[in-house]
Amino acid sequence: MNFAKHIERIKKAHQLIYSEKTGKPEAFAVKLRISRSQLYNELDFFKSLKAVIKYSKKTESFYYAEPFDLEISYTLKIITDKEEQQIFGGMHFRPILLDGSAFNLFQQKSSRENLFVG
Incomplete structure (x- = not known):
């Protein structure tokens, strides 16, 4: 996968989790344009960064159970x-x-x- 696309997907997933607007796992995967099984791999990535992620059946959304912030930046330069x-x-x-x-x-x-x- 393209590095920039992967970073953008991680940022989008973080934003949706942070705002508790992921929807059910199937809907969350669709929003990220990945499979449900790949979604759980992405969630494992967040957990490897010490994010505590839970799922609420009531709100039908993943959320951070403890404060967590993620800031990613990168620079891309074409060189000769x-x-x-x-x-x-x-x-x-x-x-x-x-x-x-x-x-x-x-x-x-x-x-x-x-x-x-x-």
């Missing part, structure tokens, strides 16, 4: 190939493993690859 090279320091990069050693992406062919040379 030259700018990308400056950001990454060139055309090639050299990943560093967790133990601090360098990982060479351009290693010699393995003996297994030599089997297929005709």
Whole structure:
């Protein structure tokens, strides 16, 4: 999924939960244009941020049982190939493993690859 669309969906879900206007789970999923099962994945995401979300049968809406606010912002900038090279320091990069050693992406062919040379 597109990053910006996902962020906008999270913001919309937060707004609906905050204002207690989600409707039943099926209606909430439709408002977010996702499946009901995906809706519960999104709710789990909020819960991973320590949001306490409950559902009221009386109001037929999800709501925050404890104060919770969510502020998301991002910046998107289109860059040229030259700018990308400056950001990454060139055309090639050299990943560093967790133990601090360098990982060479351009290693010699393995003996297994030599089997297929005709």
